[in-house]
Amino acid sequence: xxxxxxxxxxxxxxxxxxxxxxxxxxxxxxxxxxxxxxxxxxxxxxxxxxxxxxxxxxxxxxxxxxxxxxxxxxxxxxxxxxxxxxxxxxxxxxxxxxxxxxxxxxxxxxxxxxxxxxxxxxxxxxxxxxxxxxxxxxxxxxxxxxxxxxxxxxxxxxxxxxxxxxxxxxxxxxxxxxxxxxxxxxxxxxxxxxxxxxxxxxxxxxxxxxxxxxxxxxxxxxxxxxxxxxxxxxxxxxxxxxxxxxxxxxxxxxxxxxxxxxxxxxxxxxxxxxxxxxxxxxxxxxxxxxxxxxxxxxxxxxxxxxxxxxxxxxxxxxxxxxxxxxxxxxxxxxxx
Ligand SMILES: Cc1cc2nc3c(=O)[nH]c(=O)nc-3n(C[C@H](O)[C@H](O)[C@H](O)COP(=O)(O)OP(=O)(O)OC[C@H]3O[C@@H](n4cnc5c(N)ncnc54)[C@H](O)[C@@H]3O)c2cc1C
Numbered sequence: 609x610x611x612x613x614x615x616x617x618x619x620x621x622x623x624x625x626x627x628x629x630x631x632x633x634x635x636x637x638x639x640x641x642x643x644x645x646x647x648x649x650x651x652x653x654x655x656x657x658x659x660x661x662x663x664x665x666x667x668x669x670x671x672x673x674x675x676x677x678x679x680x681x682x683x684x685x686x687x688x689x690x691x692x693x694x695x696x697x698x699x700x701x702x703x704x705x706x707x708x709x710x711x712x713x714x715x716x717x718x719x720x721x722x723x724x725x726x727x728x729x730x731x732x733x734x735x736x737x738x739x740x741x742x743x744x745x746x747x748x749x750x751x752x753x754x755x756x757x758x759x760x761x762x763x764x765x766x767x768x769x770x771x772x773x774x775x776x777x778x779x780x781x782x783x784x785x786x787x788x789x790x791x792x793x794x795x796x797x798x799x800x801x802x803x804x805x806x807x808x809x810x811x812x813x814x815x816x817x818x819x820x821x822x823x824x825x826x827x828x829x830x831x832x833x834x835x836x837x838x839x840x841x842x843x844x845x846x847x848x849x850x851x852x853x854x855x856x857x858x859x860x861x862x863x864x865x866x867x868x869x870x871x872x873x874x875x876x877x878x879x880x881x882x883x884x885x886x887x888x889x890x891x892x893x894x895x896x897x898x899x900x901x902x903x904x905x906x907x908x909x910x911x912x913x914x915x916x917x918x919x920x921x922x923x924x925x926x927x928x929x930x931x932x933x934x935x936x937x938x939x940x941x942x943x944x
Pocket of ligand 1: 858873875876895911912928
């Protein structure tokens with residue numbers, strides 16, 4: 609255990625550069641690095657990934673470890689997981705963190721199995737235990753009713769982390785010291801580049817661009833079961849148009865088919881950190897509030913004065929949310 613050293617972020621890039629989530633993780637990992645005094649590397653595995661490095665250094669990476677090969681497209685988790693495990697056995701990092709995306713979760717699971725390490729999925733926080741130097745990995749447990757902190761017994765300590773949990777911030781002090789970091793291109797053994805499934809891309813399914821960008825929205829209005837009917841959802845959409853927000857929902861509202869499941873906010877939906885969150889007829893159950901704790905200002909509107917949401921928000925209104933929606937629309941439209 610003692611010889612494992614180095615903090616790794618498994619990065620993801622697309623044709624525009626590193627994903628926002630990768631930058632969020634680097635920002636947090638830089639904090640861990642300051643405590644542990646270990647090198648911070650970003651690991652990139654894929655095709656056409658080399659030009660993302662500058663941004664990764666800007667967000668705190670000392671080194672970019674790059675395995676680039678044409679055979680790495682289309683994506684195959686078994687192939688990439690084996691490559692990550694190979695790097696891991698060679699370099700022996702102490703910590704590997706990755707985004708809780710479908711891709712990275714699969715690669716991390718493959719790698720953890722190969723190196724015999726544990727893996728904590730969907731963390732909401734990570735930090736270093738000041739006594740032991742171990743990675744504390746915090747994630748919801750028991751249906752989101754409590755937060756459990758997990759410590760891995762084995763090395764490397766591996767965790768995946770949800771988007772929107774940490775704020776991405778360039779690491780200015782480091783950048784201004786002109787430390788531009790090092791790019792290391794690693795040639796891995798040929799057999800690791802063989803795609804075990806012989807995958808061929810036959811079609812590309814593009815992400816639905818009409819779906820709101822919840823993670824980066826400044827104002828999020830959430831429909832709870834308390835206003836769960838079509839007319840109120842229409843009203844909420846109108847209101848959100850007037851104030852430049854996006855409309856999300858609690859799980860029951862999605863289950864009722866009033867909004868798509870892609871609109872769900874919470875532990876098993878989007879983790880959001882807007883400037884303003886407004887919950888309309890939302891009770892404030894833990895699986896939902898886990899997803900909104902990064903919001904800067906929180907407002908709850910509920911008819912029940914004892915609703916748990918009132919223990920959570922900055923401003924609470926005991927009122928009929930449907931009436932509040934129509935009254936706000938009237939006032940804002942009158943001002944136009
Ligand atoms: C493993 C797991 C994962 C989950 N993940 C998520 C998740 O990601 N996101 C999520 O949201 N949920 C999730 N849930 C469900 C979660 O536990 C709650 O059931 C859900 O958040 C409750 O949604 P709600 O507040 O809309 O409904 P309710 O809890 O039914 O609350 C409705 C509220 O509306 C109020 N109300 C009624 N009428 C009005 C009115 N006219 N005006 C104002 N207020 C009114 C009521 O007083 C009540 O407080 C998960 C559950 C599990 C077990």
